[in-house]
Amino acid sequence: MKNMKYKSVLVTGGAGFLGHHLLFDLLNKGFAVRCFDLVKPSWITSDIEFIEGDFTSSQILAPAIKDIDVIIHLASTTLPETSNDDPQFDAISNLAGTIGLLNLAVKHRVKRIIFISSGGTVYGNPSVFPTPESHPVNPLCSYGIIKLATEKYLRMYSALYGLKSCSLRLSNLYGEYQRVDTNQGAVAVFCHKALQRKPIDIWGDGTVVRDFLYVKDSLEAITKAMLSDCSGTEINIGYGQSASLNQVIACIESLLGRKVACRYFPERPFDIHKVCLDISKAKQKLDWDPSTSLQDGIRLMIDWIKTGKK
Amino acid sequence: MKNMKYKSVLVTGGAGFLGHHLLFDLLNKGFAVRCFDLVKPSWITSDIEFIEGDFTSSQILAPAIKDIDVIIHLASTTLPETSNDDPQFDAISNLAGTIGLLNLAVKHRVKRIIFISSGGTVYGNPSVFPTPESHPVNPLCSYGIIKLATEKYLRMYSALYGLKSCSLRLSNLYGEYQRVDTNQGAVAVFCHKALQRKPIDIWGDGTVVRDFLYVKDSLEAITKAMLSDCSGTEINIGYGQSASLNQVIACIESLLGRKVACRYFPERPFDIHKVCLDISKAKQKLDWDPSTSLQDGIRLMIDWIKTGKK
Numbered sequence: 015m016k017n018m019k020y021k022s023v024l025v026t027g028g029a030g031f032l033g034h035h036l037l038f039d040l041l042n043k044g045f046a047v048r049c050f051d052l053v054k055p056s057w058i059t060s061d062i063e064f065i066e067g068d069f070t071s072s073q074i075l076a077p078a079i080k081d082i083d084v085i086i087h088l089a090s091t092t093l094p095e096t097s098n099d100d101p102q103f104d105a106i107s108n109l110a111g112t113i114g115l116l117n118l119a120v121k122h123r124v125k126r127i128i129f130i131s132s133g134g135t136v137y138g139n140p141s142v143f144p145t146p147e148s149h150p151v152n153p154l155c156s157y158g159i160i161k162l163a164t165e166k167y168l169r170m171y172s173a174l175y176g177l178k179s180c181s182l183r184l185s186n187l188y189g190e191y192q193r194v195d196t197n198q199g200a201v202a203v204f205c206h207k208a209l210q211r212k213p214i215d216i217w218g219d220g221t222v223v224r225d226f227l228y229v230k231d232s233l234e235a236i237t238k239a240m241l242s243d244c245s246g247t248e249i250n251i252g253y254g255q256s257a258s259l260n261q262v263i264a265c266i267e268s269l270l271g272r273k274v275a276c277r278y279f280p281e282r283p284f285d286i287h288k289v290c291l292d293i294s295k296a297k298q299k300l301d302w303d304p305s306t307s308l309q310d311g312i313r314l315m316i317d318w319i320k321t322g323k324k
Numbered sequence: 325m326k327n328m329k330y331k332s333v334l335v336t337g338g339a340g341f342l343g344h345h346l347l348f349d350l351l352n353k354g355f356a357v358r359c360f361d362l363v364k365p366s367w368i369t370s371d372i373e374f375i376e377g378d379f380t381s382s383q384i385l386a387p388a389i390k391d392i393d394v395i396i397h398l399a400s401t402t403l404p405e406t407s408n409d410d411p412q413f414d415a416i417s418n419l420a421g422t423i424g425l426l427n428l429a430v431k432h433r434v435k436r437i438i439f440i441s442s443g444g445t446v447y448g449n450p451s452v453f454p455t456p457e458s459h460p461v462n463p464l465c466s467y468g469i470i471k472l473a474t475e476k477y478l479r480m481y482s483a484l485y486g487l488k489s490c491s492l493r494l495s496n497l498y499g500e501y502q503r504v505d506t507n508q509g510a511v512a513v514f515c516h517k518a519l520q521r522k523p524i525d526i527w528g529d530g531t532v533v534r535d536f537l538y539v540k541d542s543l544e545a546i547t548k549a550m551l552s553d554c555s556g557t558e559i560n561i562g563y564g565q566s567a568s569l570n571q572v573i574a575c576i577e578s579l580l581g582r583k584v585a586c587r588y589f590p591e592r593p594f595d596i597h598k599v600c601l602d603i604s605k606a607k608q609k610l611d612w613d614p615s616t617s618l619q620d621g622i623r624l625m626i627d628w629i630k631t632g633k634k
Contacts, residue, residue: 098484101477102420102427109419109473110412113466117412150458152479156423159480163419163473167411169462170469174408174593283484 019241020083020125022046026069026115027089029055031192031199032130032229036086037062039233050078051089070111072118079118084240085127087115093198094135094157098284101156108160109167116171126178128239129168131161133183133225133250133291143256144292147183147248154284165248172246180239185252185291188311189229190318200259201226205315208266208274218281220260223288225252228306228314238300252291253304265312329551330393330435332356336379336425337399339365341502341509342440342539346396347372349543360388361399380421382428389428394550395437397425403508404445404467408594411466418470419477426481436488438549439478441471443493443535443560443601453566454602457493457558464594475558482556490549495562495601498621499539500628510569511536515625518576518584528591530570533598535562538616538624548610562601563614575622 023040025033028049034057040047041061048063058064067074069089079085091107112129119127135158136151153159168179192199194206197215207214235251257265267274296302306314333350335343338359344367350357351371358373368374377384379399389395401417422439429437445468446461463469478489502509504516507525517524545561567575577584606612616624 101423105420105423105473106416110415113411113415151476152483153476154480154483156477156480159473159476162476163415163469166461166463166469166472167466170464170466173462173464 018044020045022048022082023084023086023240024048024050024078024082025086025088026050026078027087029053030088032187032232033088034191035189035229035233036088036236039237043237048078048082050075069115070107072114075115076118079115079122079124082122083125085115085119085124086236086240087112087127087129090157092157092160094132094155094284095197097155097157097160101159104156104160109163112164113167116167116177120171120175120177124177126240127168128236129164129179129181131165131181131183131248132158133185133252134286134289136162136183139286140288143288143290144254145250145290146292147250147295154286169246178245180242180244181248182235182239182251183248183291184232185225185227185250185289187227187229187232188315190314192229192315194319200224201262201312201315204262204266205312206319208270209316209319213275213277214263215277215279216259217279217285219278220263220276221258222285223256223258223290225254225256225289225291226262226308226311227251227253227304228311231304231306235296235300235302238302242300244299247299249296249299250291250293251296251302252289252293253308254291254293256288256290257308262308262312265309266316269309269313269316328354330355332358332391332393333550334358334360334388334392334395336360336388336395336397339363339368340398342497342542343398344501345499345539345543346398346546349547353547358388358392360385379425380417382424385425386428389425389432389434392432393435395425395429395434396546396550397422397437397439400467402467402470404442404465405507407465407467407470411469414466414470419473422474423477426477426487430481430485430487434487436550437478438546439474439489439491441475441491441493441558442468443495443562444596444599446472446493449596450598453598453600454564455560455600456602457560457605464596479556488555490552490554491558492545492549492561493558493601494542495535495537495560495599497537497539497542498625500624502539502625504629510534511572511622511625514569514572514576515622516629518580519626519629523585523587524573525587525589526569527589527595529588530573530586531568532595533566533568533600535564535566535599535601536572536618536621537561537563537614538621541614541616545606545610545612548612552610554609557609559606559609560601560603561606561612562599562603563618564601564603566598566600567618572618572622575619576626579619579623579626
């Protein structure tokens with residue numbers, strides 16, 4: 015790429031599933047790429063600069079911000095499912111930690127920051143589907159509240175200190191390189207269990223609905239948000255259509271040509287019934303549209319697990 | 325009062341200006357009253373139980389929650405004007421501190437919590453006047469962001485753990501017992517300076533508009549919110565009409581029968597241009613309406629300062 019608006023990009027939390035995809039995508043697009051995370055993953059190549067550390071310490075984070083044009087902030091110390099176990103930790107680590115990141119970004123004259131927020135938690139149980147960004151926000155987990163508060167700090171730093179920013183409210187990502195051995199990420203876990211011929215665990219009756227987005231579709235949204243001029247705003251990034259857990263299982267069964275076993279557990283009080291994001295703002299502001307159907311995405315997921323996750 | 329819904333009330337931050345009024349008001353209404361604050365004020369009487377400590381430590385706060393029916397949470401470690409000096413401190417002390425308070429309230433089966441939020445900061449610079457609770461919230465100071473995040477935790481604890489709560493978005497309070505020797509609280513400071521024949525300092529040209537509410541009017545709103553059944557919601561508590569700083573000065577001049585000197589300083593980027601709260605929700609849900617005009621309130625303020633602040 016010639017005449018690039020930005021040269022160098024820092025990805026915090028880059029060692030995770032989304033970070034893995036994003037770092038190589040940015041590299042392919044010609045950016046100098048730096049990854050900051052707790053532990054250096056085995057797949058990091060020599061053309062990705064890696065700095066090891068905990069983002070919640072400004073002192074440790076500071077060297078990672080030097081000479082950076084854009085920060086893409088993925089790092090988080092909590093998950094939606096576990097954040098209510100200790101909301102104080104969530105506030106102290108993620109919120110105060112990200113404020114420290116913003117302070118460093120202002121100090122080092124970073125040009126832009128993209129914050130990865132959460133379309134699946136900030137709205138709580140929405141009353142309108144697909145759910146637009148203007149919908150009331152009443153999270154049922156600390157994770158969502160802290161994401162919201164962080165969005166507000168991004169807006170404030172944009173208004174007061176000129177730090178351009180955009181918060182992307184991502185829906186449920188799935189795809190290659192996702193961990194399959196956790197309770198997190200239904201598509202990956204379900205496919206893995208099905209291929210292993212082990213029963214799939216479901217909280218509730220499987221009618222909960224999610225907006226599943228294929229990870230490679232999200233990459234275009236992130237780089238488009240990075241290169242756009244919009245600032246101090248939030249944008250939903252989802253598939254814009256939704257599927258129940260039972261529909262995901264039916265799709266896996268159809269692709270595998272056999273039934274899979276499920277075990278049903280009681281619904282949890284913080285489980286959101288339905289997520290389906292209105293993505294018209296992303297279409298309009300970022301000229302972005304996802305292209306991978308859930309069936310195609312699940313097929314890619316299954317192929318990746320089958321081929322030994324290379 | 326007979327057949328009281330609640331017997332015992334804890335006021336955190338009760339040693340401050342609003343707490344002073346509130347404790348005696350609750351006492352007069354027949355409640356057993358406990359005050360928790362950093363330092364015991366001289367005016368605390370023997371019929372008010374006082375526990376000394378920092379609310380941001382759950383360990384220190386815990387004994388204050390025992391045998392309490394209702395908590396009115398006024399305590400804050402920051403002010404709107406100073407919160408941007410160190411937003412990390414704001415998040416760690418006020419947000420994590422209040423989450424600790426909520427955890428204790430659930431553990432000790434507190435029946436209700438009233439949180440004092442901030443009508444002057446949560447909306448940022450509103451586009452609609454008077455401003456209803458449903459207006460977009462984009463604070464320009466950390467104080468406002470943390471108040472918003474706290475409101476969200478109250479809603480979440482109400483939904484998940486049945487802790488009944490209400491957040492009151494108070495406008496600019498003024499009245500007797502307010503500190504006159506700070507930069508906080510325009511009416512009190514202006515009256516004091518005018519009586520001392522010292523110049524009044526103003527940031528901007530004095531056209532900024534505030535919703536000034538006489539403190540004794542706010543007491544009825546707080547006790548009505550305490551006794552009401554509404555939960556998991558936010559309610560504006562203001563005078564519902566607004567006045568510019570220049571109008572406050574004109575009112576003081578009229579009451580004193582002479583001109584007062586003013587010094588004008590540059591506007592600060594986080595100064596909100598206009599605050600005027602829509603109080604129809606408070607009228608409807610709490611059957612509450614303020615009754616003291618700004619002129620009557622300023623007269624009471626001047627009388628109190630003149631008589632040696634007894």
